[in-house]
Amino acid sequence: QQQVKQSPQSLIVQKGGIPIINCAYENTAFDYFPWYQQFPGKGPALLIAIRPDVSEKKEGRFTISFNKSAKQFSLHIMDSQPGDSATYFCAASKGTSGSRLTFGEGTQLTVNP
Amino acid sequence: SQTIHQWPATLVQPVGSPLSLECTVEGTSNPNLYWYRQAAGRGLQLLFYSVGIGQISSEVPQNLSASRPQDRQFILSSKKLLLSDSGFYLCAWSVLSGAAEAFFGQGTRLTVV
Numbered sequence: 001q002q003q004v005k006q007s008p009q010s011l012i013v014q015k016g017g018i019p020i021i022n023c024a025y026e027n028t029a030f031d032y033f034p035w036y037q038q039f040p041g042k043g044p045a046l047l048i049a050i051r052p053d054v055s056e057k058k059e060g061r062f063t064i065s066f067n068k069s070a071k072q073f074s075l076h077i078m079d080s081q082p083g084d085s086a087t088y089f090c091a092a093s094k095g096t097s098g099s100r101l102t103f104g105e106g107t108q109l110t111v112n113p
Numbered sequence: 114s115q116t117i118h119q120w121p122a123t124l125v126q127p128v129g130s131p132l133s134l135e136c137t138v139e140g141t142s143n144p145n146l147y148w149y150r151q152a153a154g155r156g157l158q159l160l161f162y163s164v165g166i167g168q169i170s171s172e173v174p175q176n177l178s179a180s181r182p183q184d185r186q187f188i189l190s191s192k193k194l195l196l197s198d199s200g201f202y203l204c205a206w207s208v209l210s211g212a213a214e215a216f217f218g219q220g221t222r223l224t225v226v
Binding site: 032034036041042043044045046049089100101103104105106108 | 203
């Protein structure tokens with residue numbers, strides 16, 4: 001049973017646009033929500049993460065919005081650039097030692113020049 | 114700082130041949146270690162995880178096995194490869210206690226022919 005649902009599967013935006021990727025989770029015990037960025041042929045790299053005690057976290061052009069009651073969180077990329085073209089994965093875990101991450105299926109983002 | 118090494122980067126193996134992929138972590142002790150597989154254009158499937166030497170948990174029954182002979186070494190093996198074993202294999206680590214973010218290696222592209 002998939003516990004983290006991610007949408008859309010793919011997304012195309014123009015340079016300067018604001019792509020938004022959404023994730024929904026089922027397990028209310030989850031309390032740690034990271035986003036990973038993966039370029040072709042490379043391993044995923046941690047981009048930004050949030051815990052449910054805040055509703056928003058911003059790091060540079062990347063922002064996570066978190067809605068605990070709806071069990072949803074999303075990634076916003078401000079002023080997107082062609083170099084942001086990659087696959088993005090959301091994930092969730094219980095945030096405790098040894099807890100394993102549950103990943104979404106990924107979103108392939110293309111930012112056109 | 115912590116680093117993770119995974120090799121080889123690419124591998125082409127015939128059906129029925131054995132497999133050994135190695136992963137080592139530097140700069141940390143007692144890490145949790147993980148093996149993931151990623152099919153083309155798909156998400157991350159957790160294959161094995163380990164919380165200590167000789168302690169291996171399997172997430173998906175299959176033609177693969179994992180071993181952890183040393184604290185910071187994680188090996189993925191197969192006695193006889195199948196065509197369906199082709200994919201992108203990723204090793205990852207996380208700290209034993211505290212935050213649950215995982216850090217990935219650069220991956221091994223395995224093609225079984």
